[in-house]
Amino acid sequence: xxxPNPRIDDLEKAAHGTGDIHSVPVRHPGQAVAGALIVVALGxxxxxxxxxxxxRWEIVFENLTGATILRGLGTTLLLTAIAMLIGLTLGVLLxxxxxxxxxxxxxxxxxxxxLFRGTPLLxxxxxxxxxxxxxxRLGFGxxxxxxxxxxxxxxxxxxxxxxxxxAYMAEIVRGGIQSVNRGQIEAAAALGMRQRHVTWRIVLPQxxxxxxxxxxxxxxxxxxxxxxxSVIAVPDLLNRAQAISAKNFYVFEMxxxxxxxxxxxxxxFTIIQMQLEKRFDRGFSTTSPRVGKRLAKNLRPGRVTNxxxxxxxxxxxxx
Amino acid sequence: xxxxLSPQYANELPMVVAKNVHKSxxxxxxxKGIDMEVPRGSVVSLLxxxxxxxxxxxxxxxxxxxxxxxxxxIDGELVGYKEKNGKLxxxxxxxITKQRIRTGMVFQQFNLFAHMTVLENIxxxxxxxxxxxxxxxxxxxxxxxxxxxxxxHHGHYPMQLSGGQQQRVAIARALAMDxxxxxxxxxxxxxxxELVGEVLDVMRGLADSGMTMIVxxxxxxxxxxxxxxxxxxxxxxxxxxxxPVDVIGNPQHERTQSFLSKVL
Numbered sequence: 121x122x123x124p125n126p127r128i129d130d131l132e133k134a135a136h137g138t139g140d141i142h143s144v145p146v147r148h149p150g151q152a153v154a155g156a157l158i159v160v161a162l163g164x165x166x167x168x169x170x171x172x173x174x175x176r177w178e179i180v181f182e183n184l185t186g187a188t189i190l191r192g193l194g195t196t197l198l199l200t201a202i203a204m205l206i207g208l209t210l211g212v213l214l215x216x217x218x219x220x221x222x223x224x225x226x227x228x229x230x231x232x233x234x235l236f237r238g239t240p241l242l243x244x245x246x247x248x249x250x251x252x253x254x255x256x257r258l259g260f261g262x263x264x265x266x267x268x269x270x271x272x273x274x275x276x277x278x279x280x281x282x283x284x285x286x287a288y289m290a291e292i293v294r295g296g297i298q299s300v301n302r303g304q305i306e307a308a309a310a311l312g313m314r315q316r317h318v319t320w321r322i323v324l325p326q327x328x329x330x331x332x333x334x335x336x337x338x339x340x341x342x343x344x345x346x347x348x349x350s351v352i353a354v355p356d357l358l359n360r361a362q363a364i365s366a367k368n369f370y371v372f373e374m375x376x377x378x379x380x381x382x383x384x385x386x387x388x389f390t391i392i393q394m395q396l397e398k399r400f401d402r403g404f405s406t407t408s409p410r411v412g413k414r415l416a417k418n419l420r421p422g423r424v425t426n427x428x429x430x431x432x433x434x435x436x437x438x439x
Numbered sequence: 440x441x442x443x444l445s446p447q448y449a450n451e452l453p454m455v456v457a458k459n460v461h462k463s464x465x466x467x468x469x470x471k472g473i474d475m476e477v478p479r480g481s482v483v484s485l486l487x488x489x490x491x492x493x494x495x496x497x498x499x500x501x502x503x504x505x506x507x508x509x510x511x512x513i514d515g516e517l518v519g520y521k522e523k524n525g526k527l528x529x530x531x532x533x534x535i536t537k538q539r540i541r542t543g544m545v546f547q548q549f550n551l552f553a554h555m556t557v558l559e560n561i562x563x564x565x566x567x568x569x570x571x572x573x574x575x576x577x578x579x580x581x582x583x584x585x586x587x588x589x590x591x592h593h594g595h596y597p598m599q600l601s602g603g604q605q606q607r608v609a610i611a612r613a614l615a616m617d618x619x620x621x622x623x624x625x626x627x628x629x630x631x632x633e634l635v636g637e638v639l640d641v642m643r644g645l646a647d648s649g650m651t652m653i654v655x656x657x658x659x660x661x662x663x664x665x666x667x668x669x670x671x672x673x674x675x676x677x678x679x680x681x682x683p684v685d686v687i688g689n690p691q692h693e694r695t696q697s698f699l700s701k702v703l
Binding site: 306308313 | 501503533537539540543548563564567568609613
């Protein structure tokens with residue numbers, strides 16, 4: 121070794137009178153350069169859109185809050201909400217069935233997931249929409265009705281989106297349930313709780329922590345997938361936007377209108393999702409920063425240092 | 440061999456009787472004929488190296504594991520099976536849960552419900568299994584928390600407690616069901632050394648109150664001071680059982696001797 125051995129006296133001298141450490145953090149010049157390049161490129165793109173003479177912005181603004189578009193938006197949100205509710209309910213039931221000891225339920229659940237995940241959503245929507253071609257009447261003998269009375273375009277859309285979502289949700293919920301520590305189930309069983317009680321009171325609430333983030337993703341995906349129903353003539357956001365452009369020929373403008381609304385909705389959903397994640401983290405972590413802080417963190421110049429992180433932790437533990 | 444013990448002798452019956460209990464996991468035979476009697480109100484500790492089958496045997500007593508051979512009775516009632524016309528039938532889930540209420544269990548990893556506060560952990564089963572009112576359950580929970588020395592911690596989540604505190608809550612949670620027997624599965628093995636004492640103190644108090652207890656433990660000191668009987672397990676069998684003074688103080692079996700020489 122070429123370095124001379126320091127003596128303990130030397131170290132004591134060096135440490136004498138020093139206070140808190142204010143060291144120079146490691147710089148990351150690459151990040152700054154890349155950031156600057158992206159800002160410039162993004163600015164150029166936005167500028168080219170804004171100043172583009174081929175886009176009539178007044179048409180965009182006029183229609184953005186027009187009655188037709190807002191009604192379409194309402195339909196889109198309604199579809200999303202109902203389909204998600206159906207999907208979530210089905211998903212929980214299918215996941216429980218899949219994990220149950222009952223072999224009939226296991227098989228039914230697996231078969232359902234196989235069928236609905238194995239075929240494209242668009243095809244499923246078209247199948248539901250055209251169900252009357254296959255089953256002209258639903259029910260038995262006297263107690264039957266014309267299929268087209270029940271399966272309207274909106275009904276077909278709900279069925280298609282909801283049943284398809286159920287299959288995906290089942291896999292998410294199953295993953296969540298399986299992530300719960302076995303000891304929790306054993307402790308509940310040892311206290312004399314019945315299986316059903318253990319599932320609903322002990323396992324599912326803890327599974328939620330794992331389930332919420334992907335459900336948020338699925339909600340956002342669902343909102344966007346509802347645009348598929350425009351092909352079966354459901355008057356959703358995209359369908360209304362296209363209906364208007366079919367009359368005024370401002371195709372690109374109307375697509376921007378739809379885009380702005382979709383983006384706004386997904387942004388709001390993302391914020392709600394973050395709040396929910398925090399809520400279900402209860403009992404597991406003491407340090408999830410507020411949603412606003414988390415968003416701001418990535419936009420702030422500089423980096424989050426360990427001291428800042430520590431402050432967040434300390435603030436949290438005080439609460 | 441008679442399977443049903445006459446109920447008129449129930450008062451003199453040992454609380455737990457195990458005869459020739461066998462249990463295998465796949466091809467691995469873990470219990471190879473366990474015989475044991477646990478008298479009412481006594482404290483029995485199961486000693487033995489890991490893999491000797493002591494935890495598995497404990498889990499068989501409250502049907503967390505299903506035995507493959509032999510019989511276990513709690514208070515004269517066959518565990519996990521019922522006998523009709525000389526044939527054994529598996530118990531239904533409802534029957535097993537009903538039987539489980541009679542035993543309380545404390546786990547090595549505490550297993551408190553992570554999403555519930557201390558109080559919620561304790562009142563969950565009394566309300567939903569025993570059908571007690573919320574008010575009754577809370578009153579009882581507060582008494583029990585007082586007893587384990589955690590009266591002021593009712594609103595905490597398990598994550599916010601030390602291991603020793605969590606284990607004491609777990610004991611309170613089991614006691615809230617008013618069990619006739621308490622099973623302890625290495626209750627102090629996951630604890631930092633300075634936290635072991637507080638849990639053992641609670642257990643000692645419980646033993647003094649006359650609770651029938653079966654304790655799987657490595658705490659030889661506790662076994663010697665508190666337990667009425669000690670059973671030493673090796674390779675799925677009880678090789679020695681008796682008073683702590685005899686088994687720990689003067690072990691007869693070679694396996695017991697070598698085990699004790701390592702842990703003492």
